[in-house]
């Protein structure tokens with residue numbers, strides 16, 4: 117009997133790979149009936165992937181999910197819905213043009229003589245909204261005009277009206293402010309009291325420790341532990357579980373002394389870069405030959421900072437100094453002209469010309485340099501340049517006319533890094549330089565970055581992988597709630613310190 | 629590991645045939661031979677020459693279109709801007725008594741302003757180019773009708789249209805102008821960074837922005853050029869007809885898309901060639917000529933042309949479509 121309660125949803129041996137990336141490796145644990153079960157882990161730990169499997173959006177490579185002892189065999193959302201499993205996504209999946217009421221009841225049956233009976237649809241929606249204390253949201257307004265938090269609530273309501281057994285919430289609070297998050301937590305508590313089982317993903321320690329019954333930690337796609345949320349459970353214990361890698365045995369060599377010369381001139385300075393409700397005023401300084409790491413959990417503002425300092429996203433305030441010269445306006449054109457290059461975090465979206473020969477890719481940022489009369493390009497010199505880079509970066513290519521679309525992820529990443537280095541930049545901003553590539557290519561890229569830094573190039577590296585940051589950076593800035601909350605220098609690196617800044621905003625441990 | 633990756637790549641590269649580049653040559657040659665063999669009066673110098681003469685006007689509506697489709701933008705206003713060239717010829721020559729050498733540049737400049745505005749809407753306001761240019765098409769077409777009706781079939785004086793009949797080496801100069809334009813663009817598209825970057829923009833717009841290209845400016849310029857050259861073609865065509873006519877440029881955009889796509893351009897961007905677009909326009913005219921010589925009803929011709937367009941787009945999607 118207790119087994120049935122304890123193993124309400126049983127996850128056993130789940131493995132899922134995307135190319136070379138092991139998103140989940142042999143993960144097993146169980147969810148109790150009627151509990152709030154939080155799943156934690158760094159970015160990329162595999163949380164969303166696991167939720168998508170439970171929610172029937174993607175099938176595992178191996179392993180089994182059992183609900184009340186019955187194995188789930190088809191992984192499609194409709195099947196999960198039939199079993200009573202509903203999911204609220206990290207990326208909201210609402211219909212902005214439909215009204216709030218229509219969003220809550222997308223498959224409603226309020227009809228009168230063939231016509232939609234809006235009166236009862238709205239009445240029913242009103243009563244559901246009231247139930248959640250959402251007095252300010254009107255059933256008949258389009259959802260697009262409702263604030264983000266409200267949209268989130270509406271999506272949760274949509275799951276609730278389906279009378280589910282389990283709801284999954286993937287980082288529902290990362291876009292909410294404290295008051296809104298409080299409201300949401302209150303609702304979750306109520307739903308739990310009504311017997312609903314809730315799987316919850318969040319990075320906010322306070323709220324996790326407030327509402328969870330149990331907490332499961334994932335790390336690098338592996339199950340670490342399931343902890344009972346007793347009063348004795350401390351933030352430190354959670355953080356240790358989230359990080360706690362055995363770095364001595366890994367391929368990373370953690371930096372213990374800064375590689376930058378103390379008297380190196382400042383190359384880049386960011387002053388007061390800010391945008392309303394996405395980045396608080398932020399400063400950053402980068403010296404020649406220095407590698408500055410930036411770390412933060414999802415929703416901490418790292419993504420915004422990286423994009424805003426290259427002008428890929430607009431800013432409200434702030435200025436940039438490149439070798440002492442002030443730039444109030446920032447856009448990629450200006451930055452590229454100043455030989456500041458940006459390695460994009462998602463090579464599928466931007467960073468490569470997937471269907472153009474590698475030579476064209478490499479010459480892209482330096483077309484002017486290779487053009488002669490009337491802009492005609494010197495293909496011989498471009499070919500030589502490409503050959504040099506392909507050799508230097510050990511890119512596996514059948515020929516110079518190969519297109520990146522046909523390369524492996526690791527080689528694509530190396531091509532992209534080469535494109536950024538072709539203009540011989542003095543400053544490089546790299547965003548997740550080794551995402552989704554194999555270990556071999558990863559270590560090579562690390563070597564290249566350390567190498568160009570030793571030649572005087574300044575690098576700002578944004579990464580969600582702590583070991584990567586710790587082995588490359590001379591110092592690491594940590595962000596939380598859209599601000600830089602801490603800075604740790606080489607020599608003082610431990611995963612615990614960095615994660616603690618990212619999670620709770622200070623380095624002090626519980627006792628201090 | 630390296631060798632292994634290399635081998636699988638070579639196989640994959642080879643397996644992907646570039647149908648686009650051969651298709652148009654093959655189709656045109658096949659149709660040409662077929663008509664030459666089956667129609668008595670087809671394979672004569674005067675007939676071929678007169679087909680090319682027709683093609684030479686419409687080709688100018690396809691130039692900017694090709695530049696834009698390479699960048700993944702569709703310009704459906706080329707037909708009505710072609711017509712606008714004719715309407716403005718009437719306006720300037722009849723109402724303002726301007727000579728043709730002033731009327732044509734002015735018509736091109738006015739059309740350029742419209743193209744520029746469309747380009748701004750597409751880039752600065754991120755509106756869909758197909759929708760914007762359909763709007764331009766409707767509005768300009770309306771204007772053309774109003775204007776041309778006012779002229780009531782008035783003829784352009786001989787002194788003004790006479791230049792259109794000039795021949796060099798027994799070939800109408802507009803044909804030579806078409807060939808020269810196609811060749812010039814082809815060379816620049818292949819070798820000069822100013823036009824080569826169109827392929828880059830079409831392949832991945834965000835990437836070109838990321839590495840500092842002013843892709844939006846390039847797009848605006850191409851919309852402007854497209855409009856100006858379309859008006860140029862329409863103005864010349866009007867000179868050939870000796871009077872502005874509402875059928876000038878009617879449905880031309882359909883012929884131009886068909887020509888560009890069977891000429892190897894892709895609605896997904898990143899592909900296209902001026903020379904092959906020219907062949908494409910020739911193919912479309914050849915087909916129309918052939919169908920007429922077979923006494924195929926002009927409505928049936930429309931059905932056939934429409935089907936060919938759908939087939940071309942279908943092949944494009946199958947060959948170049950984004951694999952997910």
Ligand SMILES: Nc1ncnc2c1ncn2[C@@H]1O[C@H](COP(=O)(O)OP(=O)(O)O)[C@@H](O)[C@H]1O
Pocket residue numbers: 134137138139157158159160161162163164165166551552
């Ligand atoms: N559709 C996908 N294609 C390729 N890689 C993916 C895909 N989804 C997730 N991954 C990879 O799997 C890993 C786990 O991702 P995810 O489950 O989203 O982590 P989390 O939600 O914990 O941040 C990451 O390395 C991510 O890059």
Ligand SMILES: [Mg+2]
Pocket residue numbers: 163164165206
């Ligand atoms: Mg996630």
